[in-house]
Amino acid sequence: MHADIDFSHYLKNTGAGLVHLDLAVEGINCAGCMAKIERNLSNIPDVTSARVNLTDSRLALEWKAGTLEPALFVSRLAELGYKAYPFERDDAETLEAQRAQGLLRRLGVAAFAAMNVMMLSIPVWSGNVSDMLPEQRDFFHWLSALIVLPAAAYSAQPFFSSALSALRARGVNMDVPISIGIVLALATSVIETINHAEHAYFDAAIMLIAFLLAGRYLDQNMRRRTRAFAGNLAALKAETATKFISPTEIRTVPAAAIRPGDIVLLRPGERCAVDGNVIEGRSEVDQSLITGETLPAMVTPGSAVFAGTLVRSGTLRVRASAASGGTLLDEISRLLDHALQARSRYLRLAERASRLYAPVVHATALLTMLGWLAYGASFHDSIVTAIAVLIITCPCALGLAIPAVQTVASGALFGSGVLLNAGDAIERVAEIDRVILDKTGTLTLPELDVANLAEIPDDVVRLAGRLALSSRHPVAAAVARYAGAASPLPDIQEEPGQGVHGLHEGRPIRLGRPSFCGADDLANEILCRDPEASVVAFSHGDSRYAFAVRQRLRPDAAEVVAGLARMGVAVEIVSGDREPAVRLAAEQLGVHEWRAGVSPVDKIARLEELARQGCKVLMVGDGLNDAPALAAAHASMSPVTATHLSRAVADAVFLGERLAPVLAEVKVSRRALRLMRQNLWLAVIYNVLAVPIAIAGLVTPLIAAAAMSGSSIIVMLNALRARAREAV
Amino acid sequence: MEVLIILVPLALSLGFVGLLGFLWSLKSGQYDDLDGAAWRAIADDEPVSDHRGSK
The missing domain is CATH 3.30.70.100 (Alpha-Beta Plaits)
Structure with a gap:
């Protein structure tokens, strides 16, 4: 196709x-x-x-x-x-790829400079204990400066610019102590070199930059990879639209090529790929992907339709619009802006750590200088010692502690079918104590299912399935899929809005609305038992059957709900669908808390109420109506079948028919957060050991280099423990 | 110590050549597909010879 x-x-x-x-x-x-x-x-x-x-x-x-x-x-x-x-690569992906490449280039420059400077430093280190002439040492120091200063000026730019923007916003982030450390280390080294002193820290400074850039690159590469995968998913959905290229001529084009004002043809069984207004035609449409409502709605000229709407009966002409006049979409984008602002106030673990870290480190350095002055050391020596404290405490391990765990954990999640959209999602998911699940499309599968297959003889199902192949109606398509039909019956006509009919083995055969097949009584019987079902009737000669077609729960939904409960996470269903449907799903899953008929505004109100009670909520939803709630929740997930907007605002997207990735995400995130905290403690222990040496004024460039790489390697090795895959 | 006059520029220029090599490999997209590159290294030569044959 x-x-x-x-x-x-x-x-x-x-x-x-x-x-x-x-x-x-x-x-x-x-x-x-x-x-x-x-x-x-x-x-x-x-x-x-x-x-x-x-x-x-x-x-x-x-x-x-x-x-x-x-x-x-x-x-x-x-x-x-x-x-x-x-x-087509979208802009976001191109940007992530460019950033990753930029960081790799800077990392390369820093690493080459570090290697060359190390070659000059080792003779100086060994020369200081043997018999190097001061002139030779100075010469090597000047050479190091020649290599390091331009390399640092180029490769440390990401830290400088991020620190500057944090300071402009009157805040502190991790990059402020990093930048201060780098600049001071370089400035002291230059001054010490001019004064023919014994120690210069060019090697430590450039090595620090290289390690930190490695951390940044890992983080960025993870994001780039997720974006690329998300781009593939969008392409694999192969969203196309049938566009009028002249009043009478149509052509199938990719949805991305539709511009506002274009007129698009929608036939029964097609999903609308654009937002727009109906200009011609009437049809029943299934808006469940947008509102969560499973009962079809009627659209007429003037009605707004949204991307994701499934056309069920008639043919529509739709004028695509950029800013739709539809009140639903306007309201949702307003709620969304508001919710996203709230989320940006979340402080990442690294930022919280650096808020504590920077003042402590800078106070320690100041106290060291004052202490040495009081003790009677010269002004020059006191300042050099204080700067040595800053260099040794420069958060090298701290800069790697979190990105390394994030990279490894996101790889493990990738294996379990979870794609992370946001780098800090792991931290936020790990903190949750309540999950709110949407029903339609999240707890249930996006595709329809035949519920009463067991009550109908096999040969009838097969025949009905072959007949259903001639119809584009989504309910008929479900029958065809469940019958495993592959070969359509010959000479079948479609009666628009009614069904399909023809002749088979000399007897008339029909599939469609119950009234079209004379099976109203059978349909009523089904609807009494299960008011949520759509009924499609089948008649062959005098025999009549009715298929109950409805949405089915994901196969492992009950297991996952139980698994979450075992982990101490409360589960709640909040759906835009009507009460009987939500109650039935909640009963089947053993969920006691549920709300039905909830509007997007009320979903956010519920989240805010829970937040006031101190709950951290993971929202799992797929509809357009869930998008603001996904953005407002502490953390959020969407199935890959969700609307574009929901997938874009969710922290993570999960693949496949099963709900198990939600459970895996919570488990892996919790373990990863534990490792991040461990890593931060490792960095603290390193500082506790190294800082007294620095305060005592005993730090040589050799000790600085060894301590820095040692602590970074320990933190990296610990991060690798996040790799153990979750059995799902 | 006159040897430094030769050795130091030599060391620096070798380092610089290495860096240029890295920048070239980055620019020509050799880090875009790290998984694939790992396998290409041990792949059979067949695809290459096929390709030549077709030209």
Whole structure:
């Protein structure tokens, strides 16, 4: 089906007569796949380059312009057993990738400078105990300065700029003590070198920068990888829209290519890919992805429809709009802005640590200087000792303590099907004591399910399934899926808004509304038992059957709820759906606290009420109506099938049909937070041991270098313990 | 100690060459796919020879 997508939106001219196309490919997971794809595609004549990126599961293709159809590659990949979709890097991902590359470049510069300076430092260290001439030592110091000063000026920029912006906002962050330490260490070293002194700290300063940049790069790379994966997911959904390119002519284009004002055609069974207003047509629509409401609503010209709406009966023409006039979306974006502001006030563990750390360290350095002055040391010696204290306490291990654990833990979560959107999500998820679950699409699967399959004979189910293949109606599609039907019946007509009918084995056969098949009595019976179900009736000759189609709970939902309870986390259901549906789900899962018919405003009100009581809430939801609550909650998760907005504001996205990733996320996060705290304590212990030596004025550049790398390595090794994977 | 006049510029320029090499490898995208690169190193040569054959 994707073969008829218009690819022109994704093709890029690289100049020199070559065309470039990026594809996100599903199912690349080993080196064998990589070799197979590259070998196969580069054998196509006129293809100049086919290169797989195994980390991101992507394929970059280049071929001579005008020689090949892009769809050829997609079908060739399908022959090899891979599904491929064109994709476009979004701005956020490009930015993350640029930042990661910038940090790596700075890390490279700092590391090369550190290596070269170390080569000059070792002769000085050993020379100080043997017989190095002061002139030679000075010469080596000046050489070190020549290498370190420009390298530091370039590679430490991220710390300087972040410290400056924190100071401008009259705050302190981790980068303030780091920047002060670096600048003082370099300034002292230059002055000491001019004065022909014995010790200079060029090596320590540049090594510090290199270690800290390694921490930053790990953090950034994790974010980049998550973004890339999220980009692939968006591409794999292959959201397309049918656009009118003239009043009578239509074309299937990627949803990203739709501009405000374009007119889009929506047929029964299609999901709307854009926000807009109906200009022509009437239809029942399923808005469950947006409002959580499972009963279909009616739209007429003038009604607003949102991306994610499923069209059930009629054909619609929709004018796409950028800022929709729909009150729901306006309200949600207003709530969302408000909620996001609240979240930015959360203080990360590292920031809290640095708020304590900076004043203590700077006070210690000041006291050291005053102490030595009082003791009778010269002004110069006192200042040098105080600066040695600042250098030795420079939060090298502190800078690595948290990013290293985050990187390792996010790798473990990745394996359990959880993608982190925010770097501090781990800390916040670890603190939660209550989970609020949305019902529709979160506790239930996004796809419909046939509930009374056992009551209907197998051959009838199979026949109904084959007939259902001729209908695009989502309820009929559920019947077809559960019957495992593959071959449609011949000569079937569709009666719009009613159902499908035809002849089979000489008798009339029908599938559709109960009234269309004369099965109203059967339908009423089902609706009495289960008011949430949609009924689709089937008749063949005189025999009549009714299928109850409804949403099904995720297979492991009850287990996960029990697992959360065992961990001491309270579970609550808050849904926009009506009361009977929510009560039924709550009873099945053994959840005692539930609320039904909750509007987006009330969801936030409930979260605020809980926050006032001191609860830290993990919100799990998927609908557009959940987006403000996801942003307002202490932490949040979304299934990957959620609306775009919900996925973007949630801290984490989980994959697959199961709810188990929610449990894994809580478990891994709690262990990771424990390790982060341990790491911070390790850094404190290191300081407690090293600072007295510095205060005593005994720190040589050799001790500074050894202490710094030693503490960083211990913290890194401890972080690796977060890797033990959660069995889910 | 006159040897320093040769050795120091030599050491510095070697370091600088190393750095330039790193920057070049970064610019040519060699760190974009670290997982794939690990496997390419031990992959069979077949894809390469195939590619040449097709040209």
